[in-house]
Amino acid sequence: MAASLRCFLRSGKNAVSALGQREFHRSAPAAAQVTVRDALNQAMDEELERDERVFLMGEEVAQYDGAYKVSRGLWKKYGDKRIIDTPISEMGFAGIAVGAAMAGLRPICEFMTFNFSMQAIDQVINSAAKTYYMSAGLQSVPIVFRGPNGASAGVAAQHSQCFAAWYAHCPGLKVVSPWNAEDAKGLLKAAIREDNPVVFLENELMYGVPFEMSDETQSKDFIIPIGKAKIERAGTHVTLVSHSRMVGLCLDAAAVLSKEGIECEVVNLRTIRPMDVESIEASVMKTNHLVTVEGGWPQFGVGAEICARIMEGPAFNYLDSPVTRVTGVDIPMPYAKILEDNSLPQIKDIIFSVKKTLNV
Amino acid sequence: MLTNISNVLKACAQRNGAAAVVSARTYADFTTQATFEIKKCDVFKLDEGPATQVVMTRDEGLQYYRTMQTMRRMELKADQLYKQKIIRGFCHLYDGQEACAVGIEAAINLSDHLITAYRAHGYTYTRGGTVKEIMAELTGRRGGIAKGKGGSMHMYCKHFYGGNGIVGAQVPLGAGVALACKYQGNNELCVCLYGDGAANQGQIFETYNMAALWKLPVIFICENNRYGMGTSVERAAASTDYFKRGEFIPGLRVDGMDILCVREASKFAADHCRSGKGPILMELQTYRYHGHSMSDPGVSYRTREEIQEVRSKSDPISLLKDRMLSNNMASVEELKEIDVEVRKEIEDAAQYATTDPEPPLEELCNHIFHNNPPLEVRGTNPWSKLKSVS
Numbered sequence: 243m244a245a246s247l248r249c250f251l252r253s254g255k256n257a258v259s260a261l262g263q264r265e266f267h268r269s270a271p272a273a274a275q276v277t278v279r280d281a282l283n284q285a286m287d288e289e290l291e292r293d294e295r296v297f298l299m300g301e302e303v304a305q306y307d308g309a310y311k312v313s314r315g316l317w318k319k320y321g322d323k324r325i326i327d328t329p330i331s332e333m334g335f336a337g338i339a340v341g342a343a344m345a346g347l348r349p350i351c352e353f354m355t356f357n358f359s360m361q362a363i364d365q366v367i368n369s370a371a372k373t374y375y376m377s378a379g380l381q382s383v384p385i386v387f388r389g390p391n392g393a394s395a396g397v398a399a400q401h402s403q404c405f406a407a408w409y410a411h412c413p414g415l416k417v418v419s420p421w422n423a424e425d426a427k428g429l430l431k432a433a434i435r436e437d438n439p440v441v442f443l444e445n446e447l448m449y450g451v452p453f454e455m456s457d458e459t460q461s462k463d464f465i466i467p468i469g470k471a472k473i474e475r476a477g478t479h480v481t482l483v484s485h486s487r488m489v490g491l492c493l494d495a496a497a498v499l500s501k502e503g504i505e506c507e508v509v510n511l512r513t514i515r516p517m518d519v520e521s522i523e524a525s526v527m528k529t530n531h532l533v534t535v536e537g538g539w540p541q542f543g544v545g546a547e548i549c550a551r552i553m554e555g556p557a558f559n560y561l562d563s564p565v566t567r568v569t570g571v572d573i574p575m576p577y578a579k580i581l582e583d584n585s586l587p588q589i590k591d592i593i594f595s596v597k598k599t600l601n602v
Numbered sequence: 603m604l605t606n607i608s609n610v611l612k613a614c615a616q617r618n619g620a621a622a623v624v625s626a627r628t629y630a631d632f633t634t635q636a637t638f639e640i641k642k643c644d645v646f647k648l649d650e651g652p653a654t655q656v657v658m659t660r661d662e663g664l665q666y667y668r669t670m671q672t673m674r675r676m677e678l679k680a681d682q683l684y685k686q687k688i689i690r691g692f693c694h695l696y697d698g699q700e701a702c703a704v705g706i707e708a709a710i711n712l713s714d715h716l717i718t719a720y721r722a723h724g725y726t727y728t729r730g731g732t733v734k735e736i737m738a739e740l741t742g743r744r745g746g747i748a749k750g751k752g753g754s755m756h757m758y759c760k761h762f763y764g765g766n767g768i769v770g771a772q773v774p775l776g777a778g779v780a781l782a783c784k785y786q787g788n789n790e791l792c793v794c795l796y797g798d799g800a801a802n803q804g805q806i807f808e809t810y811n812m813a814a815l816w817k818l819p820v821i822f823i824c825e826n827n828r829y830g831m832g833t834s835v836e837r838a839a840a841s842t843d844y845f846k847r848g849e850f851i852p853g854l855r856v857d858g859m860d861i862l863c864v865r866e867a868s869k870f871a872a873d874h875c876r877s878g879k880g881p882i883l884m885e886l887q888t889y890r891y892h893g894h895s896m897s898d899p900g901v902s903y904r905t906r907e908e909i910q911e912v913r914s915k916s917d918p919i920s921l922l923k924d925r926m927l928s929n930n931m932a933s934v935e936e937l938k939e940i941d942v943e944v945r946k947e948i949e950d951a952a953q954y955a956t957t958d959p960e961p962p963l964e965e966l967c968n969h970i971f972h973n974n975p976p977l978e979v980r981g982t983n984p985w986s987k988l989k990s991v992s
Contacts, residue, residue, distance in 0.1 A: 297785070323785065326816075328812065329808070329811055329812060329815070331805075331808035331811065331812065333774065333804070333805040333808060334774045334777075334805050334808025334809050334811070334812055335774070335808070335812065336774070337771060337773070337774020337775050337777070337778060337805060337809070338774045338775075338777050338778035338781055338809070338812060339778060340774075340775055340778060341717075341763070341774060341775035341776060341777060341778020341779045341780075341781070341782070342778040342779070342781045342782045342785070343778070344763055344775065344778070344779060345715065345763075345778065345779040345782035345783065345792075346782055346786065347781075347782045347785060347786075364768055364771055365771060365774065365775075368767070368768050368771060369766070369768075369771055369775055373764075374969050374970065374971065374972055375751060375969045375970060376748060376751060376752040376756040376758075376764075377748050377751075377752060377756065377758040377764070377969075378748045378749035378750075378751045378752065378968075378969050379749075379968070379969040379972070379992065380748065380758045380759070381758050381763065381764075382972035382973070384972075413970055413979075414970055414971075416971075437971075437972045437973040437974075438971045438972055438973075438974070516977065554984035
């Protein structure tokens with residue numbers, strides 16, 4: 243007894259800290275600060291626990307704890323069967339994930355970044371998205387493709403593309419783009435429980451950002467419905483519609499504009515497809531002005547789609563000026579910091595565009 | 603005792619002045635089973651191959667004959683309907699390769715899984731689809747197996763995952779199905795087919811790697827019919843030993859025109875998978891009589907003599923028929939009767955497939971999402987708001 247006590251005391255410090263680490267992503271107290279990374283981790287952990295058909299596969303997701311540590315601790319908890327490290331074979335493992343979904347499992351297929359999903363895009367579109375339709379309802383594909391999307395910091399052209407428009411173009415897919423920790427957790431849980439293919443676009447720059455999470459987010463059944471936008475900030479003069487990291491910039495711009503007496507209503511799309519056009523229309527019918535903000539390229543993008551939809555609906559008659567799109571610059575992403583900073587919308591670009599739209 | 607009955611029946615027939623009838627020979631006259639010597643398979647990374655002495659029963663033989671003949675007639679009817687423009691788009695016919703589909707199915711269970719590429723009508727049938735619903739799918743009618751929404755290349759049924767139009771994409775899918783089998787611990791396996799053309803796809807090698815690494819219960823089968831569309835195997839592959847292309851996966855090269863060879867090799871492969879050894883690769887050497895698809899006459903890259911030679915020397919249905927007749931396992935009349943029944947079934951199915959109505963326009967947008975509330979789908983113009991239900 244004395245020997246074991248001595249053992250414990252010697253290792254006690256490590257044991258306690260290890261205990262602390264294991265418990266970390268489970269015991270967040272009410273209204274705590276949770277990073278987007280941990281919110282995603284909680285979502286996967288809870289869904290893995292809830293349904294044994296759910297499993298995660300991708301490069302470095304298991305023993306490395308995830309390239310961006312999003313799946314930290316999951317392999318230790320669930321083991322080789324549920325958390326699978328794959329070789330560098332996107333087309334192969336995406337196809338394997340889709341096949342597993344067809345045969346009754348509920349895979350989460352991680353792309354280290356969505357840039358690499360281009361290797362596998364045939365499996366996402368032709369094998370996952372279209373199959374339910376082609377089979378007239380005989381064969382469903384309950385799969386989530388997730389990973390970081392869009393610009394990061396200094397990773398240059400081949401690692402910075404936004405795929406929201408590419409995937410949202412296709413019927414049969416749902417495309418989700420969370421902004422904050424609450425979005426991340428609620429939408430990822432919803433995506434995993436969804437019986438259809440979901441493309442879940444995260445953002446690497448948001449992973450480490452902490453947000454306050456309300457009490458209700460601690461419930462294991464906390465779900466944010468796919469297809470519903472959220473008004474992050476009410477306003478009266480102009481509607482700002484955005485998704486992912488740009489929502490934060492819109493809120494920052496709104497804070498600055500507020501000081502000048504311009505009240506912006508900020509709409510967080512949360513889902514790109516199906517897009518909650520009704521929420522945008524309701525807002526525009528109130529503010530009469532619309533500015534869309536996205537990180538992706540302008541041509542055929544999310545903002546372009548919003549413009550077209552607004553024109554086709556009742557909100558058009560309420561517009562006092564044409565819709566303005568704020569987008570990434572129409573170039574491959576450069577490396578040098580000054581160039582990269584000027585390739586994406588900055589707060590000043592949003593402020594400038596709002597004022598132009600309002601003609602002030 | 604049976605001989606006595608048959609004698610009595612014969613006597614009755616004669617007394618009634620009946621003509622020599624088909625049933626003059628009774629079951630008592632036929633051999634119930636026979637042992638056959640089949641070709642030895644080439645093996646790769648295996649100490650032994652499938653058996654070369656195999657038993658086939660009369661019942662099995664009749665069933666294989668009927669199934670292969672049904673598939674043959676179904677494909678020929680599809681050819682006819684395509685030329686009449688009642689079938690449109692892609693139509694890749696399987697005639698000549700029947701021994702592959704029937705031999706494989708004879709070695710596995712319906713509870714196992716199977717996936718193939720676009721030359722899929724035969725497999726849809728062996729996996730449980732009816733001729734009627736297959737043909738109605740080809741003609742794009744509401745009674746089709748995919749309600750007319752899929753067409754020739756996208757037919758599905760239980761534990762059959764199509765029917766896949768993208769060359770090679772079905773191979774990772776098949777390994778994924780096998781992963782699900784292993785994950786669920788149900789002792790099922792997945793048969794995953796591709797052609798000699800697809801065998802050069804990169805994703806197949808990615809799949810070989812993962813299947814071997816994780817010991818997935820998948821039987822990779824290369825149906826080598828010597829031509830990938832218009833390109834012969836010699837012009838497409840640096841190595842045409844497709845059964846060796848799995849490198850670290852054991853392989854078999856099988857005579858795909860002999861249904862017993864296919865069956866034995868498939869049994870061997872299934873045992874391999876079910877014993878937890880991981881994947882195995884089978885190359886079936888087979889031949890298609892038609893061109894790649896209905897838009898390919900099939901004679902610009904191969905000679906009519908070659909096609910004719912295969913037809914006369916290696917036709918799978920003829921091989922089986924000869925075996926059964928020379929071993930007294932069936933009579934010519936009996937097999938002819940099966941032919942007549944098959945022809946009728948195909949005619950009825952074709953009749954159905956040409957008269958069944960097309961899918962209703964109201965269903966245009968259905969089956970986008972599973973288990974979802976109804977949603978609105980944009981039509982061709984902003985005022986066209988269409989309804990979609992699961």
